Amino acid sequence: MTQLLLFNLFNGLIIGAFYALMALGLSLILNLSGVINFAHGGFLAIGGYLAYMLIPYIGFWGALAVAPVLTAGLGLVVERVLIRPLYGRDPLYSLLLTFGLAFILEDGTRYIWGPATLPFAVPGWLSSPLSNTLFFLTGYRMFMVALVVVAVIGLFLILNRTRLGMRIRAGTLDLETVSVLGVNTRILRNLNFGLGIYLAGLAGVLAAGMLGLQPTIGSTLIMPSFVAIIIGGLGSLPGTLLGGLLIGVASGVTTVFFPSASEAVIYVIMGLVLPVRPRGLLGEEGRF
Amino acid sequence: MNTFGKRAADIAVWLLLLSMPYWLNWIGGYTSLGSRVLVLALAAMSLNFLLGFTGVLSFGHAAYFGLGVYGAALTIKYLTPSTLAGIAVGVIAGTVAAAIIGALIVRLRGIYFAMVTIAFGQVFYFIAYRWNSVTGGDDGLSGWQRLPIDLGFTTVDILGNDKAFYYLVLACFAIAVAIMAALLRSPFGRTLLAIRENERRARFLGIPVDRHIWLSWVISCLFVSLAGTLYAFLNNFADPHDLRWDQSGDFVIMAVLGGMRVFWGPLIGAAIFVVLQDYISSETANWMSFIGLFFVLVVLFFPRGVLGLIQRRAAP
Numbered sequence: 001m002t003q004l005l006l007f008n009l010f011n012g013l014i015i016g017a018f019y020a021l022m023a024l025g026l027s028l029i030l031n032l033s034g035v036i037n038f039a040h041g042g043f044l045a046i047g048g049y050l051a052y053m054l055i056p057y058i059g060f061w062g063a064l065a066v067a068p069v070l071t072a073g074l075g076l077v078v079e080r081v082l083i084r085p086l087y088g089r090d091p092l093y094s095l096l097l098t099f100g101l102a103f104i105l106e107d108g109t110r111y112i113w114g115p116a117t118l119p120f121a122v123p124g125w126l127s128s129p130l131s132n133t134l135f136f137l138t139g140y141r142m143f144m145v146a147l148v149v150v151a152v153i154g155l156f157l158i159l160n161r162t163r164l165g166m167r168i169r170a171g172t173l174d175l176e177t178v179s180v181l182g183v184n185t186r187i188l189r190n191l192n193f194g195l196g197i198y199l200a201g202l203a204g205v206l207a208a209g210m211l212g213l214q215p216t217i218g219s220t221l222i223m224p225s226f227v228a229i230i231i232g233g234l235g236s237l238p239g240t241l242l243g244g245l246l247i248g249v250a251s252g253v254t255t256v257f258f259p260s261a262s263e264a265v266i267y268v269i270m271g272l273v274l275p276v277r278p279r280g281l282l283g284e285e286g287r288f
Numbered sequence: 289m290n291t292f293g294k295r296a297a298d299i300a301v302w303l304l305l306l307s308m309p310y311w312l313n314w315i316g317g318y319t320s321l322g323s324r325v326l327v328l329a330l331a332a333m334s335l336n337f338l339l340g341f342t343g344v345l346s347f348g349h350a351a352y353f354g355l356g357v358y359g360a361a362l363t364i365k366y367l368t369p370s371t372l373a374g375i376a377v378g379v380i381a382g383t384v385a386a387a388i389i390g391a392l393i394v395r396l397r398g399i400y401f402a403m404v405t406i407a408f409g410q411v412f413y414f415i416a417y418r419w420n421s422v423t424g425g426d427d428g429l430s431g432w433q434r435l436p437i438d439l440g441f442t443t444v445d446i447l448g449n450d451k452a453f454y455y456l457v458l459a460c461f462a463i464a465v466a467i468m469a470a471l472l473r474s475p476f477g478r479t480l481l482a483i484r485e486n487e488r489r490a491r492f493l494g495i496p497v498d499r500h501i502w503l504s505w506v507i508s509c510l511f512v513s514l515a516g517t518l519y520a521f522l523n524n525f526a527d528p529h530d531l532r533w534d535q536s537g538d539f540v541i542m543a544v545l546g547g548m549r550v551f552w553g554p555l556i557g558a559a560i561f562v563v564l565q566d567y568i569s570s571e572t573a574n575w576m577s578f579i580g581l582f583f584v585l586v587v588l589f590f591p592r593g594v595l596g597l598i599q600r601r602a603a604p
Contacts, residue, residue, distance in 0.1 A: 036399055082584065091399045092345050093587045096544065099537045100583025107576035223533070227407050234400055260418040267411040274392050274404070 012252015020244025041218025042105025047204025233283020356516020382513020
């Protein structure tokens with residue numbers, strides 16, 4: 001029982017790390033541009049499939065490095081061509097556009113790579129268990145947690161230590177003032193979108209190694225990411241991180257006791273948090 | 289548009305809808321396609337009560353639509369073989385759920401509201417998807433069908449006669465639409481418009497904004513769940529995808545495509561969307577891409593919708 005609980009707790013933590021990685025990208029875009037990116041899951045899938053294509057040529061590590069960058073490049077183009085014209089309009093329109101885009105990306109991946117789950121090879125030494133008693137602690141899972149930690153630290157370093165990050169944070173608070181101070185906010189929003197999509201691509205490569213690749217991988221992961229943002233608090237990246245880990249662990253633990261409710265439980269948590277704290281756990285008062 | 293023009297447009301719409309089963313076959317349609325247009329138009333118009341006339345963006349209306357679907361289906365399958373009881377239970381289920389969830393989220397605004405409605409919508413999807421023994425899970429709920437309505441003096445055979453079912457749907461549609469139109473003309477409806485135009489000013493005038501938005505939300509969800517029950521009877525089947533977020537997106541695109549600021553807009557939007565979807569899904573397996581592309585094109589090139597565009601042309 002303890003082992004089962006530990007297993008699901010750890011599993012939940014990993015899933016939570018995924019949710020957090022994806023939700024952080026969504027949050028970045030939402031905070032600066034006010035766009036709910038429904039297509040985030042589609043970009044995640046693209047990241048995974050690109051890595052799948054690249055592995056035979058440049059190996060797992062090369063693909064891990066390159067695929068998210070290519071995905072981010074696609075994100076930059078999409079932002080420039082499709083989303084930029086919608087800034088300043090009712091958020092309804094960007095929501096509908098990314099919604100349609102999510103359909104196109106999911107169907108496109110299905111068209112190109114087929115509906116079946118593709119095997120995604122990770123290096124052999126990563127996939128063996130680290131110890132006999134704790135069979136679930138495979139190297140890949142440990143590696144994944146480590147990589148998410150590195151990515152999150154990297155993101156916070158970018159936001160807090162670089163000029164770009166400073167501008168993104170300032171723009172989140174007051175984009176108009178940032179613009180008046182001589183920052184090109186079009187480029188800022190573009191780069192910020194790319195950064196968010198980079199995180200989606202990275203999550204895609206990691207998710208592919210753990211769950212296998214299928215076209216619906218994105219749409220199954222996107223809803224919990226929304227919930228993570230809402231629970232953590234809109235406008236707060238640490239909140240998003242906390243929200244992701246929280247719902248991951250919660251659904252992991254629920255799997256032990258009541259498996260069929262493992263998806264619904266995260267919405268129950270949201271229903272409990274909202275009446276008490278409408279702005280989310282770490283959200284700022286009055287921003288939304 | 290002047291009052292006379294509006295009146296003429298209303299009469300034209302009703303005449304077209306009343307005579308639809310008699311001309312639809314000539315232009316390559318079939319009666320149940322007409323029923324489908326009406327049901328989805330009712331859902332889109334109910335959503336638009338909130339979206340277009342109160343200015344609140346809900347992206348989770350499929351949940352209440354789906355509660356209508358499952359409420360009706362489960363009632364007929366397990367409780368009592370009565371179409372009217374199915375409608376009653378479906379509408380009550382959807383409205384009660386909306387009233388409770390609405391109370392939780394009514395203070396949120398804009399994209400935050402949209403996101404929370406999306407997320408809450410998924411709860412019911414997962415319940416329908418996971419609770420295999422009752423809801424049939426991913427396979428949906430079949431093994432039941434709509435039943436003739438016994439009015440005491442006569443029986444309406446809506447099961448065997450597609451036209452009879454169409455007129456049942458039209459009757460429900462007419463009642464719902466008339467109530468919504470009357471509400472929008474009333475002081476209550478004018479207040480909703482005021483909130484849409486300038487929420488802060490409405491608040492300063494002493495209008496309890498949150499309560500009005502909550503009421504508008506509940507009314508909107510009530511009629512959406514009514515549409516849901518009719519949708520269940522139309523298909524004689526309950527599909528968990530009726531509850532999913534992509535269904536919510538379909539309703540929103542119908543409203544936008546027809547014109548959010550025009551009362552009849554969503555009806556036009558639903559007609560275009562349903563016919564297009566019917567055509568595309570019979571032509572290609574990649575219909576998802578085409579529907580997605582359609583969303584993108586509408587947003588980029590047609591944001592005012594069909595009727596919005598016409599109305600703008602007509603107004604000097």
